[in-house]
Amino acid sequence: QQQVKQSPQSLIVQKGGISIINCAYENTAFDYFPWYQQFPGKGPALLIAIRPDVSEKKEGRFTISFNKSAKQFSLHIMDSQPGDSATYFCAGGSGGSNYKLTFGKGTLLTVNP
Amino acid sequence: KAGVTQTPRYLIKTRGQQVTLSCSPISGHRSVSWYQQTPGQGLQFLFEYFSETQRNKGNFPGRFSGRQFSNSRSEMNVSTLELGDSALYLCASSFRGGGYANEKLFFGSGTQLSVL
Numbered sequence: 001q002q003q004v005k006q007s008p009q010s011l012i013v014q015k016g017g018i019s020i021i022n023c024a025y026e027n028t029a030f031d032y033f034p035w036y037q038q039f040p041g042k043g044p045a046l047l048i049a050i051r052p053d054v055s056e057k058k059e060g061r062f063t064i065s066f067n068k069s070a071k072q073f074s075l076h077i078m079d080s081q082p083g084d085s086a087t088y089f090c091a092g093g094s095g096g097s098n099y100k101l102t103f104g105k106g107t108l109l110t111v112n113p
Numbered sequence: 114k115a116g117v118t119q120t121p122r123y124l125i126k127t128r129g130q131q132v133t134l135s136c137s138p139i140s141g142h143r144s145v146s147w148y149q150q151t152p153g154q155g156l157q158f159l160f161e162y163f164s165e166t167q168r169n170k171g172n173f174p175g176r177f178s179g180r181q182f183s184n185s186r187s188e189m190n191v192s193t194l195e196l197g198d199s200a201l202y203l204c205a206s207s208f209r210g211g212g213y214a215n216e217k218l219f220f221g222s223g224t225q226l227s228v229l
Contacts, residue, residue: 103157
């Protein structure tokens, strides 16, 4: 019950297009859903995060949509740029002394110029 | 403010050896977590330390161990290395850990371990 399933594995988008990455979780104890961006040779960096009491969170070109009843959430990147080309990871986490993040397996995004 | 620093950046070992990886968290951060990243399994949680105490542990064999020092620096040790231990080992720090609201994890660039 700890899995986070992420799709697609890879995604190619044209510059200016919308990139959409989806995740589904099983653990209903999750109360924190971050997205991380990782460039080659670097560690993941927090991009945006949401808590289940809201259905959407937007920061610049990045938006998380959250559907608690379906146990799904997604990342939308508007006006995708070549600099957005990276691997994106969704994750679920729960608070308290058992805090840890359970990550999806990642989506390699390529934005063509 | 300096970020999370991991050393060494690359490491090559042979089966049966042991290895120690080091992590210096961001100044003021007291929580350090370790993750293993592989192409097939993605990122998997190893353990978290806070104030020198292990608070949580993932599903890894006992060959994987860690510790945290009074200055919050952390080390991870893998004994009796196996080929499958080849991975990028990432360290992450946060102020309190524990899933507090708006608590952010900051990752280092990792140590790439190759076991031959």
